[in-house]
Amino acid sequence: MKTNIPFKRFSAFADLTPAEKAALKDLSTTPIRYARQEVIRHEQDPVDCVFMLNEGWVLTTASFAEGDRQALKIHLPGDLMGAPSLALERTAETITAVTDVVASKIPVQKLSQIFAELPRLAMLFFLTAQEERVILMDRLTSLGRSSAKQSLCHLLVSLHDRVAVPGKDGRLSFELPLTQSQMGDVLGIHLVHVNRMLRILEEEGLIVRRGRDITLVEPEEIRRMTGLPNRRLAHNIPWLPPATL
């Protein structure tokens, strides 16, 4: 059940036809390498493309007054990056490489062409945007209604669900390349408090940390603690526009 990395999230909604796969492959230009910490696109820049992330972790942030910033999205390979700014005159988000990264530009004209020629694919773009709204809505709920500890749990299970793979001991674990400061930017709390909460979760035996590796010992317990419902994506949506072969 392995799919092409780019746009892998589309396959949740529908199986792509050859024509659709070809169009997606044709979408991006030459992949570009970015070093750790490098800014891929800065906020206030003019909008002329979106990005497809091929390798590495990327953080999208909005800057607030005086050095404070809020992380808006943690991007993993297969993610479309920078799309929200399509609606704006100037970019709202700074896109920064967390690790070494490979990404490719997608010119807006190419996106437009998809909408003109492959309506079902266009709908998948639309649905992915709605999915991102749901993710933001859940984060808003987490930030607004729960404690820092609960928000941290939400962050950890979300990442766990996206990237965890079985380790030697059979337990699911993953490498977390974010600094505690960056996690604070995601959660809207200060790094000192991130550290406190991580220590508490570790003392409670819910997680284990070794270097950058993190293991959720009790993933379902942690998920319960978030206070948020489990979302299930729509699959094989029956009402999509007809597929182009």
Next chain:
Amino acid sequence: MKTNIPFKRFSAFADLTPAEKAALKDLSTTPIRYARQEVIRHEQDPVDCVFMLNEGWVLTTASFAEGDRQALKIHLPGDLMGAPSLALERTAETITAVTDVVASKIPVQKLSQIFAELPRLAMLFFLTAQEERVILMDRLTSLGRSSAKQSLCHLLVSLHDRVAVPGKDGRLSFELPLTQSQMGDVLGIHLVHVNRMLRILEEEGLIVRRGRDITLVEPEEIRRMTGLPNRRLAHNIPWLPPATL
């Protein structure tokens, strides 16, 4: 420069052709009336339509543990409601009438038809979803990085920008049908604290309240206090798919 209320936000991005206008008009079924406080759609319901709001104020919320809830969006006439849940098996959002409301259902099949036949309109739906993401991102920043007072300012200017009309004294003011408890749901703070912050803003001479009417005496000062940048929507986007006449 008056436009049809439904989908009025589309006109920010492009001028609609007659065929596009006709398709939008054909989109919704018979308008339905909902009384104040009535639930239009409950979370966990199956997803079979979205809604167009024609009249009144609507609050979209997600429930958290034990009576706590987070407001995700304040809907005003012309807004598409319930779209994020299109990506899900079950609805994520409870849609509730704040005032008496008129809204119409849009079956998903009709939406699909638009994508199949009117690519430029499809792109406008896509861009509106991205705009909503930006709005959520700014709210996330506001919640995560600023004080309750600043968040409240953000809420007030946002509503001001959307609905304020000149009053007798020439100042812009508007009717705010939300209770302080509902405002707390929006801001992720408790109603008691909403009240405190409103009083402080009033003591500072930044706002004036009379019943449900609220006037921003110093709108630009309040906007500055939010700490967020002014966003400007893209206008007359040059790269849209060709229009269908």
Next chain:
DNA sequence: CGTAAGATTGACAAGCGTCAAATACAGTGG
């Protein structure tokens, strides 16, 4: 081996939540 970035810890202060009670207001029925 030296340096810088990140992690950790402690002490204290501030913002906001929580509880509780009083007041104002709107809608309803007599």
Next chain:
DNA sequence: CCACTGTATTTGACGCTTGTCAATCTTACG
């Protein structure tokens, strides 16, 4: 028109979560 009743607003007191400041310790890396 008024009394009644539920809902929304307002205010005060107090405590907990989180922010802030500062110092130390660890790790990564040249």
